[in-house]
Amino acid sequence: APEIVTFGEAMGLFLADAGTPLAHARRFTRTLAGAELNTAVALARLGHAVAFAGRVGDDPFGDDVRATLRAEGVDAGALRVDPSAPTGLLTRDQHGERRLRVVYHRAGAAGSRLTAGDLAALPIEQARALHVTGITPALGPTARAATLAAVERARAAGVPVSFDPNFRARLWSAEEAAKVLRPLALAADLVLAGEEEACWLSGCDDAAAAATWFLRRGARAVAVKRGARGAWVADGERALAIAARPVALPVDPVGAGDAFDAGFLSAWLREQPLERCGAVAAAVGAACVQSAGDLAGLPTGAELAALLDDETEVDR
Ligand code: ATP
Structure with missing residues (x-):
């Protein structure tokens, strides 16, 4: 059985050549995106047995999602093909520093039509963790119901829930989102949130206070992500700042949060000390x-x- 299960919207991504603003980009690399897909692939690369569920269209992008999951060793047995809607797409540029432009073509796409029934094929009860993000409940009413049902299934079976609010202002208002994301965060064992989100959902002024707020309400561990400034991590016993690993030339910051989530969850499931969970996540x-x-x-x-051993040897 898969150790970690997750679900969400996987999309085709057209990524503009580095350094070219989207409006002027002529050349694109086609790849895949989607927060839960990213985290699933990251966990598989780290050696975990992972299953991913969702809906894709009956089109080459959906085929690519399935093929990529397979190639990465992620169990795609619960990935459904929806014959009446396309796979969602997005296009964006990439810069280390300047503001990114992202254009989505995802409204009404197959991924947003996910239902609780689709997740019947996902072995949540047998897993060691369920990873959920706040993107899926923003996609539509059935996807929201599916997210809540999945979390309920995990809780009923005593399976730890890992949650990243991943608030997307393009999908719903902060007011509507808070009503859904706060209860989800309070149902989670592991809360992995950006600093702004953590403060917003907790009503606290800083990362440390926000982490304490979630811990007092049932979380077993919390990581508050601060981009190039690292992260604040806390569990019932300890709280500490984790330095970001210096990156001289950031190429593309998108996906760092999803990658961090995978690192933290991986070390946490391997029962590593808090400091190590943070260090793995940051790496x-x-x-x-x-x-x-x-x-x-x-x-x-x-x-x-x-x-992590800081080996600087070069393979050749
Ligand atoms: P997103 O969802 O946009 O990826 P996030 O808020 O979930 O954002 P970030 O805080 O941006 O996630 O990044 C997660 C982690 O990745 C950080 O805590 C840090 O450890 C690492 N990281 C991000 N950006 C950098 C950077 N420029 N240099 C080094 N580490 C970084």
Whole structure:
């Protein structure tokens, strides 16, 4: 049985050549995106047995989602093909520093039509963790119901829930989102949130206070992500700042949060101490920032071990 199960909308991504603003981009690399897909692939590369569920269209992008999951060793047995809607797409540019432009073509796409019934094929009860993000409940009423039902199934079976709010202002208002994301965060064992989201959902002023707020309400561990400033991590016993790993030339910051989630969850399931969970998460996040696209930079277990040992030897 898969150790970690997750679900969400996987999309085709047209990524503009580095450094070219989207409006002027003529050349694109086609790859895949989707927060839960990114985290699933990152976890598989780190050596975990992972299953991913969702809906894709009956089109080449959906085929690519399935083929990529298979190639990465992610169980796609619960991935459904929806014959009446296309696979969602997005296009964006990539820069280390300047503001990114992202254009979505995902409204009404197959991924948004996910239902609780689709997740019957996902072995949540047999897993060691369910990873959920706040994107899926923003996609539509059935996807929202599916998310809530999945979390209920995990809780009823005593399976830990890992949750990243991943608020997307393009999909719903902050007011509507808070009503759904706050209860989801309070149902989670592991809360992995950006600093702004953590403060917003908790009503606290800073990362440390926000982490304490979630811990007091049932979380077993919390990571508050602060981009190039690292993260604040806390569990019932300890709380500490995790430094970001220095990245001299950030290529593409998108996906770092999803990668960080995978690193933290991986170390947490392996019962590593809090400090190590944070260090692994930061290393996986930093590796993501150093490559174009969401998936290319994700390290294997061996690459991660080398990073954490600070091996500077070059393979040749
Ligand atoms: P997103 O969902 O946009 O990826 P996020 O808020 O979930 O954002 P970030 O805080 O941007 O996630 O990044 C997650 C982690 O990745 C950080 O805590 C940090 O460890 C690492 N990271 C991100 N950006 C950088 C960077 N420029 N240099 C080094 N590490 C980084």
